[in-house]
Amino acid sequence: MKEFIYGRNPVYETLRAHRRDVFRLQVAEGAQDKGRLTEILELSSKQRIPVERVPRLRLDKISENHQGVALEASAYPYMELEDIIDKAIFLNEPLFMLILDTLQNPQNLGTIIRTAEAVGVHGTLIPPHRAAEITPAVVSASAGACEHMLVARANLAQAIGQLKDADTWIVGLDENPEAKDLSEVPLDRALAVVVGSEGEGIRPLVRKSCDYLLRLPMKGQIESLNAAVAGSVALYLAYLARQKS
Numbered sequence: 001m002k003e004f005i006y007g008r009n010p011v012y013e014t015l016r017a018h019r020r021d022v023f024r025l026q027v028a029e030g031a032q033d034k035g036r037l038t039e040i041l042e043l044s045s046k047q048r049i050p051v052e053r054v055p056r057l058r059l060d061k062i063s064e065n066h067q068g069v070a071l072e073a074s075a076y077p078y079m080e081l082e083d084i085i086d087k088a089i090f091l092n093e094p095l096f097m098l099i100l101d102t103l104q105n106p107q108n109l110g111t112i113i114r115t116a117e118a119v120g121v122h123g124t125l126i127p128p129h130r131a132a133e134i135t136p137a138v139v140s141a142s143a144g145a146c147e148h149m150l151v152a153r154a155n156l157a158q159a160i161g162q163l164k165d166a167d168t169w170i171v172g173l174d175e176n177p178e179a180k181d182l183s184e185v186p187l188d189r190a191l192a193v194v195v196g197s198e199g200e201g202i203r204p205l206v207r208k209s210c211d212y213l214l215r216l217p218m219k220g221q222i223e224s225l226n227a228a229v230a231g232s233v234a235l236y237l238a239y240l241a242r243q244k245s
Contacts, residue, residue: 001074002075003072003075004062006140007063007069008068008069011069011070012043014071015040019147022072025041025069026051026052027068028054028066037068063136076133081163095191097191097192098113098193098231099193100125100127101156101203102203105132106138109138109141111229112227112235113149117148123150125151125159134146157206169186172206172214174213180213181217182237184212185214188241195230195231197227
């Protein structure tokens with residue numbers, strides 16, 4: 001299966017990550033070879049990728065956000081949960097994971113994966129059904145961070161059981177009164193942060209599997225944060241806690 005990655009940063013990161021088969025690069029006629037586009041063309045040359053100059057209207061059919069460039073590549077390469085665990089072992093770091101429980105908005109998925117990659121998350125786990133997948137739109141929303149992130153698809157309840165066997169604490173974001181304050185939740189050890197869907201939050205079975213439910217402190221009038229924003233805040237808090245340990 002082939003698809004077009006579009007946008008300068010997503011295309012650049014796809015080429016830099018070397019995780020997909022790449023077939024051709026399309027560049028809008030008249031696009032100036034400078035900045036990020038120059039870097040894209042240099043990588044394409046090194047990797048012997050055919051470059052086509054095409055009318056901008058052709059790229060418009062792929063996406064209105066193409067920024068004058070599109071890359072035809074193989075489908076996103078999903079990994080296994082074991083690959084994520086092995087990465088943490090290889091780096092000699094306590095496991096740091098993001099679990100997304102039926103997150104459905106591609107923009108939210110791309111945003112939170114971008115944060116996860118920035119703070120050193122070893123991998124992201126998503127369910128195989130009823131959830132957003134890694135599409136070109138998600139790659140675009142993540143500014144290409146998806147290309148560097150190990151993403152696995154698996155039954156979440158089973159995967160959480162496997163993570164617990166590997167001495168990983170499961171912390172779910174929750175707004176209910178029984179959720180604990182930040183000071184009560186250990187974030188400086190092998191950890192998986194669970195973020196629920198935009199409308200319903202974490203599903204009951206997954207919630208029961210969590211070792212802790214974490215309620216983010218808020219002072220303003222709005223009662224909750226967007227799922228991607230809340231997840232990003234939690235990941236940064238975990239990142240800071242891990243830096244101190």
